[in-house]
Amino acid sequence: MTLGPGWYLTLSALLFCIGIAGVLTRRNALIIFMSIELMLNAVNLSFVTFGRYLPDANGQVFVFFIMAVAAAEVAVGLAIIVTIFRHKESVDIDKVNLMKW
Amino acid sequence: MTFNPTDILAIIPEIGILALAMIVILLELLSPRQEKLFQWVAAFGLIAVIALTVIFGNHGSAFSGMIALDGFSAFLIILITAVTAAVILMSGDYLRGTNIRHGEYYGMLMIASCGMMILVSATDLVTVFLGIETMSISLYVLAGLRPEKARSSEAALKYFLLGAFATGFLLYGMALIYGASGGKTNLAEIASAITRLDKAIPIHLYAGVGLISIGLLFKVAAFPFHFWSPDVYQGSPTPVTAFMSVAPKAAAFAAFLRIFGGALPDLGTVWIPVIWVVAAVTMTVGNITALAQKDIKRMLAYSSISHAGYLLLAVLASATYEVNKEAMAGMMFYFVAYALMNVGAFTVAILISRSREKGDYQIDDYKGLAAEHPWIAAGMAIFLISLSGIPPAIGFFGKLYVFSAAVKAGFVGLVVIAVLNSVVSVYYYLRIVVYMYMRPKEVSLSLKPSVVTLALIAICAVFILLGGVLPGKVMNLADQGATQSGLEKPVAMIR
Numbered sequence: 248m249t250l251g252p253g254w255y256l257t258l259s260a261l262l263f264c265i266g267i268a269g270v271l272t273r274r275n276a277l278i279i280f281m282s283i284e285l286m287l288n289a290v291n292l293s294f295v296t297f298g299r300y301l302p303d304a305n306g307q308v309f310v311f312f313i314m315a316v317a318a319a320e321v322a323v324g325l326a327i328i329v330t331i332f333r334h335k336e337s338v339d340i341d342k343v344n345l346m347k348w
Numbered sequence: 349m350t351f352n353p354t355d356i357l358a359i360i361p362e363i364g365i366l367a368l369a370m371i372v373i374l375l376e377l378l379s380p381r382q383e384k385l386f387q388w389v390a391a392f393g394l395i396a397v398i399a400l401t402v403i404f405g406n407h408g409s410a411f412s413g414m415i416a417l418d419g420f421s422a423f424l425i426i427l428i429t430a431v432t433a434a435v436i437l438m439s440g441d442y443l444r445g446t447n448i449r450h451g452e453y454y455g456m457l458m459i460a461s462c463g464m465m466i467l468v469s470a471t472d473l474v475t476v477f478l479g480i481e482t483m484s485i486s487l488y489v490l491a492g493l494r495p496e497k498a499r500s501s502e503a504a505l506k507y508f509l510l511g512a513f514a515t516g517f518l519l520y521g522m523a524l525i526y527g528a529s530g531g532k533t534n535l536a537e538i539a540s541a542i543t544r545l546d547k548a549i550p551i552h553l554y555a556g557v558g559l560i561s562i563g564l565l566f567k568v569a570a571f572p573f574h575f576w577s578p579d580v581y582q583g584s585p586t587p588v589t590a591f592m593s594v595a596p597k598a599a600a601f602a603a604f605l606r607i608f609g610g611a612l613p614d615l616g617t618v619w620i621p622v623i624w625v626v627a628a629v630t631m632t633v634g635n636i637t638a639l640a641q642k643d644i645k646r647m648l649a650y651s652s653i654s655h656a657g658y659l660l661l662a663v664l665a666s667a668t669y670e671v672n673k674e675a676m677a678g679m680m681f682y683f684v685a686y687a688l689m690n691v692g693a694f695t696v697a698i699l700i701s702r703s704r705e706k707g708d709y710q711i712d713d714y715k716g717l718a719a720e721h722p723w724i725a726a727g728m729a730i731f732l733i734s735l736s737g738i739p740p741a742i743g744f745f746g747k748l749y750v751f752s753a754a755v756k757a758g759f760v761g762l763v764v765i766a767v768l769n770s771v772v773s774v775y776y777y778l779r780i781v782v783y784m785y786m787r788p789k790e791v792s793l794s795l796k797p798s799v800v801t802l803a804l805i806a807i808c809a810v811f812i813l814l815g816g817v818l819p820g821k822v823m824n825l826a827d828q829g830a831t832q833s834g835l836e837k838p839v840a841m842i843r
Contacts, residue, residue, distance in 0.1 A: 256527075256552075263520055270513055279509055286516035293523040303531030306523075309474055313519060316481045320512055323488050327504045330495040334502075340509070343502050345583075 255296040262289035276328050276338040280321075287317050350412075358410035358417040361401045361425050362465050365432075368393035369458035376451025383450045387440050390454045394433040401425050406832075413534045414472045419829030421469035423680050424602050427687055428468070431595045432461045434691045434808075437800050439587040442698050448493050448585070456493075457591065460486035464599035471610075473522045473533040476603050480518070480567065483596055484511050490591070491584040503583025510566070510576045518563025524556030535611040542614045549615070557612060557619055564607070567600040568656045571630040581649035586701065586709075589645055590694030593652045598683045601659050605679060609666030616667045623664055624762055631657025631769045638776050644697050644709045647776060648690070651735060654773060655686060658766055662750045665757035674756065676830035677823065678749035684822055685734065685746035685815065692731040692808030696724060699801055703793045714780050716789025724795065725784045727805040734812045736777040737770045742815030742822075749823065 262285060269282025291310045298306020328338055335342050356363075371393070372386050379385070405422030409415070417425075436454055443450055463482025470476040488511065492504025526533055528550050529541035542553070562573065569577040581589045608619065634654030641647035659682060665675035700717075701709050718725035734741030747770065751763045797805075815822055 263516070266516065270509075276505065276509065280512070283509070283512045283516055286513075287519065290516065290519040290523050293520065294526065297523065297527035297531065301527070301531040305474075305531060305533050306526060309477075309522075309526070309533070312474060312478060316478070316485075319485055320481070320515075323485050324508050324512065327488065327492050327501065327508050330492060330501040331505050333495070334498045340505070343505055345499055345502050 252296050252300040256293060259289045259292040259296065262286075262292065274339050274341055276331065276340050276343075279340065280324055280328070284317065284321075287313060352410070355410035357404050358407045358415055358469070360404045361397055361417075361429070362462050364397040364400050365394070365429070365458050365462045365465065368397065369455040369462070372451050372458070373455040376449060383440070383443070386451045386454055387436060390436050390458070391433050394429050394436070394458075398426050398429050401429070409471065413536065414475050415466070415469045416471045416833070417469055418833040419831065420602070420676060420680065420833035421465075423826060423829040424468040424598055424683070425465045427598060427680075427683055428461050428464050428595045431591065431687050431691060432457055434804060435587050435591045438590065438691070438695045438698060438804055441702065441798055441801060442585065442587050445702065446494060446585070447496070453490075453493060456486050456490055457588075460490065460591075461595060464595055467599040468602040470603060471535050471606065473526065473535070473538075476607065477519065477522065479599070480603070481515065483599060484515070484567075487511075487588075487592060487596060490588045491580055493585055493588065497583075499583040500585065503580045506576055506583075507580045514563050514566035514573065517559045517566075521556045521558070521560030521563060524552045525560065528553035528556060535606060538611040539614065542612065553615070554618060557615055558622075560607065561619060561622070564600060564604045565626060568597055568604060568659070569653055570626055570656050570660060571633050571653070572626075574630065574633070574653045574656075577653060578646050578649040581652075582643060582645045582709075586645065586694060586698045589648075590691055590698075593648065593694070594683075594687045594690050597652065597656065597659075598687070601656075601663070601679060601683075604663050605666050605676060608663055609672060609675070613667040613669070620664060620667060623660055624759070627657050627660035627664065628762060628765050629657075630654070630660065631766060635769050635772045635776075638773070641776070642711055644711050644714075644780075647711065648693060648697075651773065651777075652690070654769060657769070658682070658747060658750060661754040661759065661762060661766060664759055664762070665750075665753040668757040671753050671756045673827075673830040675750070675753040676833065677826040678746075678753045680826035680829060681749050681819070681823055682746035684826075685742040685812070688808050688812050688815070689731045689734040689741075689743055692727060692805055692812070693735065695801060695804050695808070696728045696731070699724065699795055699797055700793065703795050711780060711783065712790070713793070714783045715787040717784040717793065719789060720793060721795055723802075724797070724805065727809045728784065729781045730809045730812055732777040732781055734816070736774045738774070740813070740816040742812045742819065744816065745819040745823075 266282045266286030270279050273279050294306040294310050332338055372390050401422050407417040460483050463479050467479030470479050488508040491507050494500040529538045532538045532541050566573040631654045634650050638647050638650035662675045662679040666672050700713055734743035737743045737747045754763050
């Protein structure tokens with residue numbers, strides 16, 4: 248039995264939705280960040296699937312760019328979360344509330 | 349797919365500004381504490397980048413259609429570089445009161461503008477993505493540049509989490525469009541692939557357009573994805589706020605116009621009604637919320653949300669072939685006007701807040717400013733009048749050109765809403781003018797403006813008035829740029 252592209256794309260959409268749900272429901276900045284990474288990896292799966300079945304190499308190349316950018320984002324993001332932790336002794340985003348409206 | 353050595357010329361401005369960023373960062377390593385030196389090296393280097401852009405501005409498409417240094421991108425690259433230079437010059441006084449390292453800060457500003465340059469010249473989804481991310485990641489760092497301040501860290505965290513979230517949507521949209529167009533990432537090829545699909549448009553293409561618009565609407569801070577921007581603007585170091593309110597917005601709108609006006613005009617029936625509503629709500633929410641603000645940075649943040657609403661009119665108009673070029677030119681002109689008035693207003697805001705004990709940005713601080721500092725108050729009045737779009741300031745003509753393009757494209761109802769909104773906005777802009785001229789002062793502000801600050805205010809004010817009296821000069825340049833970069837052929841099934 249072979250799996251068609253539809254299966255991979257469905258899996259990718261599911262992973263993406265799990266990521267969104269994580270971002271919207273979790274209150275811990277690190278978990279939110281993990282969920283965002285999950286969304287990016289769902290996108291990677293979509294790109295690889297399209298690239299494999301079309302077939303076209305651009306999709307695969309795009310994934311390399313996404314991975315490199317995600318790595319840069321992790322470096323900056325973790326540094327920002329560390330500075331928040333120094334102020335609040337916590338990474339709960341409900342406590343990040345100095346500015347409103 | 350062949351590599352042509354002369355393609356390098358199309359990214360000369362990006363190479364130039366990156367080299368300059370490296371030079372300034374290394375200079376700080378070699379001779380620390382020479383803050384004035386870094387500032388001037390950066391400012392003159394940026395003038396050299398502008399010169400390079402002028403020389404190579406007609407290069408056209410390069411790297412198999414990944415990037416195009418044409419009239420539109422050259423115009424916006426020059427604008428972004430000039431804004432970067434102005435922000436670097438206004439930062440000197442601000443930075444001396446902080447422990448930010450000057451060289452790093454200037455370097456990071458220039459790396460962010462490099463990302464914006466890539467973004468405005470991007471004609472392929474890959475380069476759009478790389479441009480947006482180079483810009484955004486540098487801006488996350490810039491927002492959190494004062495980690496000792498809780499507000500700065502908070503601004504950085506909010507900006508980072510929401511920005512990365514929006515990037516996820518943008519990318520998923522790109523992936524779906526890539527799949528639906530049969531493996532195309534080039535914007536022009538996507539447009540023709542969609543035309544070939546004719547009526548048989550797959551569902552994931554619609555989903556892709558929706559997701560990509562979420563990502564882009566976030567980057568330009570349009571409703572309902574604008575909640576991050578007041579907090580980020582308020583918490584960031586003020587020169588960074590001035591930078592964020594102008595340059596990234598111009599770059600993101602350029603990409604918005606290239607993607608929606610250039611690659612997806614055939615799907616206009618789908619996205620035009622959505623963006624129509626978004627534009628109307630964005631300008632209304634921005635203006636109404638700005639009325640209630642007491643902090644000038646937050647007020648300017650909401651004002652910039654409403655300006656994003658006006659600019660969405662240009663995006664809408666650009667999907668109609670006949671006015672595509674006019675909409676592009678209108679947007680380019682609008683950004684010149686917007687850059688001048690926002691840079692000016694933020695320069696004054698920094699100056700006023702530095703005289704306050706706690707360095708805050710209350711609008712009440714402007715009471716009686718005219719009696720003590722008539723020239724600075726006159727400058728601020730010019731910036732605010734221009735922001736509200738009253739003639740003869742340049743802001744009026746920016747609105748005029750964008751609105752007239754939108755009327756020609758048939759968005760009369762939306763233009764009426766936009767004009768009504770401009771009337772509402774007059775109230776909160778002119779409130780500050782009234783405070784400056786007609787209220788007695790409560791506390792004496794002993795301002796000590798440096799020569800650079802005064803020169804910056806004067807230059808912005810003079811150009812706003814000149815541009816208001818002779819808008820034709822700037823408009824001709826914008827027209828030339830748009831003629832080169834606009835749609836070449838009519839697209840089949842618009843509305």
